Amino acid sequence: MAQLASLLKAEIVRLARKEVRAELQALQKASSRYRTELAALKRQIKDQQRQLAKQAKSGGRAKPVSSDTAGEDEDNPRLRFRASGFATLRKKLDLSAADMGKLVGVTQQTVYHWEKGQARPRASQLQNIAAIRKLGKRGAAAKLAEM
CATH class of the missing domain: 1.20.5 (Single alpha-helices involved in coiled-coils or other helix-helix interfaces)
Incomplete structure (x- = not known):
């Protein structure tokens, strides 16, 4: 008992x-x-x-x-970030998370956290992402080869 x-x-x-x-x-x-x-x-x-x-x-x-x-200027527009949009961009450029991280200047783990919505990029990183958005597959590959 x-x-x-x-x-x-x-x-x-x-x-x-x-x-x-x-x-x-x-x-x-x-x-x-x-x-x-x-x-x-x-x-x-x-x-x-x-x-x-x-x-x-x-x-x-x-x-x-x-x-x-x-806080917006014509030279520095307000940058937005969406996790799904970032993941789509990475897939559109056919990049691995590690390669995307190299282009942005962060680690592969950070890229995964951004894509899952667990973290958000800083302002300087948003500017790097905006620059990458303007690249195509070839431009991204060329920039990676350059690094």
Whole structure:
């Protein structure tokens, strides 16, 4: 009888830990998403404060800039990144993850993380990706051979 009670207790503890682990993972994902959103909002506030300071310096003569185009220049357009688009680009250029990593200047593992949506490239890496988008298969192969 005592053995049955200890087995039952052990099973209850195991199931409780399993449930807690599942809940904890969901909370960690939500927390990570919230931190990302907060960082984006902080960047947006910083950009808007810079614009206000510019307007104050020019005496309010500068035209207001919408939040959609904040931080954009004609020379440096706002670059976007989609994991599926990046994976499609790599397949279109017929490159392995290692080769794509060499072109962008990152590791093969980083390329996989970008494609799975587990990570996002930095601004400098986005510029490299934008340059690669303009290449065709031959151009990408030539650039790899050059390296």
